Amino acid sequence: MTILDVARKNGVRIPTLCHESALEPYGACRICVVEVEGARAPVASCCVPAAQGMAVRTETPRIQRARRAIIELLLSDHPEDCLSCEKAGACSLQEYAYEFGARKSRYPSAEKHNYAALDDNPFYVRDYNKCILCGRCVRTCAEVQGDCVIDFAHRGYDTAVSTPINRGLIESQCVLCGNCVQSCPVGALTEKKSIRMGRSWEMEKVRTTCPYCGVGCQQWLHVKDGKIVKVTGVKNAEPNRGRLCVKGRFGYDFIYSEERLKTPLIREGDAFREATWDEALDLTADKIKEIIKKHGPDAVAGVSCARSINEDSYNMQKLFRSVFKTNNIDHCARV
Amino acid sequence: MAGLATSFGSGAMTNSFNEFSSAKLFLIIGSNMTEAHPVAATLVKNAVVNRGARMILIDPRAHRLAEFADIHCRLNVGSDIALLNGIMHVLIAENLYDKDYVENFTENFEALKAKAAEYPPERASAISGVSADTIRAAARMLASANAAMVIYTLGITEHVCGTHNVMSVANLQMLLGNVGLKGGGVNPLRGQNNVQGACDMGALPNVFPGYQRVEDAAVRAKFEKAWDVKELPGKEGLKSPAMLELAKSGNVKALWIFGENLANSEPDISHVERCLESCEFLVCQDIFPTETTRFADVIFPAAAWSENEGTFTSSERRVNMTRAASKAPGAAMPNWWIFKQIAKRFGQEWKPDSAQEIWDNEVSALAPALAGIKYHRLTNDGIQWPCPSIDHPGTGFLHKDGKFTRGKGLFTPVDWVPPAEIPDEEYPFVLSTGRRLTHYHTRTQTGRCQGFDDVLGEESADISPEDAERLGVSGGEKVRVCSRRGSVEVKAKVTKEVPPGLVWMAFHFREGCANWLTNAAFDSITQTAEYKACAVSVEKI
Structure with missing residues (x-):
């Protein structure tokens, strides 16, 4: 266990930027520095193993000065964009700048990056002007997603996260899972579908289960005014531990399609006409009664849905067995 | 299974x-x-x-x-x-x-x-x-x-x-x-979020919820009592391929398709469409118009994922909550409600009036492996069945200490048999099919989400570099893939993923759907179709 692990386990708060519990310790941002008795300089608590009898101070004036300096240096090369930044309210840099009273004006003449925002895929935007080089996206891609699609390119001040030969995500092996977006502590990576759809503090979070494959990933639906505006993976949940794939993370907006069926429909010749529930239900019941009367219950058959909830399938098989009196009920399971 | x-x-x-x-x-x-x-x-x-x-x-x-x-x-x-x-x-x-x-x-x-x-x-x-x-x-x-x-x-x-x-x-x-x-x-x-659950719920022709066999008179008596009905049928019902077949021959008169797009997802689309066309009365219940609803006589509009509360059961037998976040559009209603209204018109008043009441009062009361799973326990990470009692934590892995559900594990020696259709001179390639990352099934969902068609906008035929060279085809050029059932024109994708002699396709797009080509040959036990092997020819257009 590291000093940070022990502190968190015992309810002692230490700020972190590059640290994420799902990733190996990294020690890039140094915001988690603490003083260890006997050590010459402050140490990064995320990387140093805790030892028996170790005396650690997490909030000394020296530590606070160091943390503020780190944030101020980061701010010196960060756009003054909090007013319209998507991450406002959920941004670690913003949170710590406030906490440590860090002002950007401390280094007024610092050089500033001016990258073009990268909009090379349908699902998320990469604005590396906001990047703090914490490496969480890079390490998430390698250690969590297991794909190693992005890494740091160039050196020193020019260091930036890049795809191979900077050719863009679509040309790379990126699978657009967006797990990097979820791990980004600042506004460098942003889900496109969420842009200007609401502030983080306006969202209600609803926990649910992904509607795609059979893994059963746990999702947070970020809901504003009854509409899903973002989906993230639930950290520490089984089985996905915060991870999602491209469909689970970005494939939620089909429910708002204008093409949804909104009213019962009854065939008239080659077309359909809109009907009330009573009309459609009566017609269906009458027709099935007539068929059962004429041809017996086994002239009726049904295919249930492998995407809908258990309770729907239960009621459908109950309808076929207890009402129609046939076991002609099946669905697509063939594994 | x-x-x-x-x-x-x-x-x-x-x-x-x-x-x-x-x-x-x-x-x-x-x-x-x-x-x-x-x-x-x-x-x-x-x-x-x-x-x-x-x-x-x-x-x-x-x-x-x-x-x-x-x-x-x-x-x-x-x-x-x-x-x-x-x-x-x-x-x-x-x-x-x-x-x-x-x-x-x-x-x-x-x-x-x-x-x-x-x-x-x-x-x-x-x-x-x-x-x-x-x-x-x-x-x-x-x-x-x-x-x-x-x-x-x-x-x-x-x-x-x-x-x-x-x-x-x-x-x-x-x-x-x-x-x-x-x-x-x-x-x-499992390929779909709730295939496991649909099985568990008895949406199968041979078992009631909880895999209790319909032939068993004691099981039937149990459900007759619970559902307050007489004479539940004891004969195993039809599997879905047989339903389609019998709809075509006129023995199945009414077919009710709930949330499946059989006209794209079943093998040999032309054949499936003839079956659907011949059905006297077709009810479809769905969230979108699909290639299948075109054949319907009545279409019921259903609430979708995140529009009502309920449970999914994942591949690992984990029963999870799915919760409501949005309202269903227009007059769309939960699926369980629709079935309940039909039952009512046959004179049966079903008491449960929410997914929770259905689960807590019926499903978990009737299926022994789910007996301990109640909604109030389904917070956080859900529960894995078997969970026989309310204080049971659920089961991570089955058959512990060599104790199989059936007693002893049964070795069932089996012989290799070739696929039903193998390549010949006229159709020299093997076609195998599957899914691609960016789409899901017949795209009823992902095709209506922004961005997915931009990443993958059409079907392709994946062929090996060796075959591509032999056929004189470069990646992105159109080829015609033909089987005994039909033909499609799609772009060739030349990739080392595929060995020589194999063509690989998916079924996400109506245009170029692999199921115009696939063979409606079935496993004799489960009636699973042989999507993974049929014979095709490939030519450059």
């Missing part, structure tokens, strides 16, 4: 996803996990890359997982049983199998031994195209691990011998003593 039910007594993933990260050796057969079950694949990749787990991949295609495999058995399509029998031959001949386990916890070993004896590596190699040395190496690697975990998907089940393929995998894992322990087992990954 029938395969595992025969061998072990229950058909579901024996183990859990969280065991992937501690597994020592994976045997992945017929599963393109990185595209079809991407998050589960990350757990496998993590185990290999971060923890040094080994992997044997059995798949004709060198898909993404091949990069992570120690041994890739690139077998000929449909030769799985020959290969697995070959591996078992080596295990038995070299005395590498788990004798204690076989003796104590299984039965019918002698028959398996005799069958495996018929498949020396050289014969298995001749059938499967995997070298005899590789077969031996795979067998020895399997024997060297404390436990190996088998993961499979539709790559072995969507064959005329699908059930036998599954039994063969079960044979192998019992022979190795790998069933009933953590990090082992036989693990079918």
Whole structure:
């Protein structure tokens, strides 16, 4: 266990930027520095193993000065964009700048990056002007997603996260899972579908289960005014531990399609006409009664849905067995 | 499912996803996990890359997982049983199998031994195209691990011998003593979020909820009492391919299709559409108009995912909550409500008036393995069945200590048979089908989400560089792929993933859908269609 692990386990708060519990310790941002008795300089608590009898101070004036300096240096090369930044309210840099009273004006003449925002895929935007080089996206891609699609390119001040030969995500092996977006502590990576759809503090979070494959990933639906505006993976949940794939993370907006069926429909010749529930239900019941009367219950058959909830399938098989009196009920399971 | 039910007594993933990260050796057969079950694949990749787990991949295609495999058995399509029998031959001949386990916890070993004896590596190699040395190496690697975990998907089940393929995998894992322990087992990954649940709920022609057989009079009496009805039918019903067939011949008069797009997802689309057309009365219940609803007489608009509360059951038998976040559009209603209204018109008043009441008062009261699962317990990570009582924590892996659901594990020796349709002069290629990462099924959902069509906008025929050169085709050029059932014109995608002689396609797009070509030949036990093998020709247009 590291000093940070022990502190968190015992309810002692230490700020972190590059640290994420799902990733190996990294020690890039140094915001988690603490003083260890006997050590010459402050140490990064995320990387140093805790030892028996170790005396650690997490909030000394020296530590606070160091943390503020780190944030101020980061701010010196960060756009003054909090007013319209998507991450406002959920941004670690913003949170710590406030906490440590860090002002950007401390280094007024610092050089500033001016990258073009990268909009090379349908699902998320990469604005590396906001990047703090914490490496969480890079390490998430390698250690969590297991794909190693992005890494740091160039050196020193020019260091930036890049795809191979900077050719863009679509040309790379990126699978657009967006797990990097979820791990980004600042506004460098942003889900496109969420842009200007609401502030983080306006969202209600609803926990649910992904509607795609059979893994059963746990999702947070970020809901504003009854509409899903973002989906993230639930950290520490089984089985996905915060991870999602491209469909689970970005494939939620089909429910708002204008093409949804909104009213019962009854065939008239080659077309359909809109009907009330009573009309459609009566017609269906009458027709099935007539068929059962004429041809017996086994002239009726049904295919249930492998995407809908258990309770729907239960009621459908109950309808076929207890009402129609046939076991002609099946669905697509063939594994 | 029938395969595992025969061998072990229950058909579901024996183990859990969280065991992937501690597994020592994976045997992945017929599963393109990185595209079809991407998050589960990350757990496998993590185990290999971060923890040094080994992997044997059995798949004709060198898909993404091949990069992570120690041994890739690139077998000929449909030769799985020959290969697995070959591996078992080596295990038995070299005395590498788990004798204690076989003796104590299984039965019918002698028959398996005799069958495996018929498949020396050289014969298995001749059938499967995997070298005899590789077969031996795979067998020895399997024997060297404390436990190996088998993961499979539709790559072995969507064959005329699908059930036998599954039994063969079960044979192998019992022979190795790998069933009933953590990090082992036989693990079918379900393709859809609630296939497991639909099975559990008895949306199957032979069982009530909780896999209680319809032929059993005592079971019927139990449900008659619970549902307050008389004379529940005791004869096994029709499986869905037979329903379609009988709709065409006029024996099935009314067909009710709930949330499935059979007109794209079933093999041989032209045939399926003729069946749907012939049906006297077709009810469709869905969230979108689909290729299937075109044939309907009545269409019911349903509430979708996130528009009502309920439960899904994942591949690992985990019952999870799905919760409401949005309102259903217009007059769309929950599906359970629609069925209830029809029952009412037949004079049955069903009491439960919410998903929770259906589950708590009926499902979990009637299915013993779900008896301990109630909504109030389904916070956080849900519960894995079997969960027989309210204080039971749920079950991570099945058949613990060699105690199989059916008693002893049953070896079921099986013989290799070729696919129903094999290449000939006129149709010299094998067509195999599957799913691609960016779309889901027939795109009723992903086709209506922003961005997905931008990433993948059309179907392609994946062919090997060797075949592309022979046919004079470059990537992106159009080809015509024909089978005895139909033909499609799609762009060729030239990729080393595919071995020479194989064409690989998906069924996400109506245009160029693989199911215009696939063969409606079925496994005789489960009636699973042979989506993974038919014969086609390919020509440049």
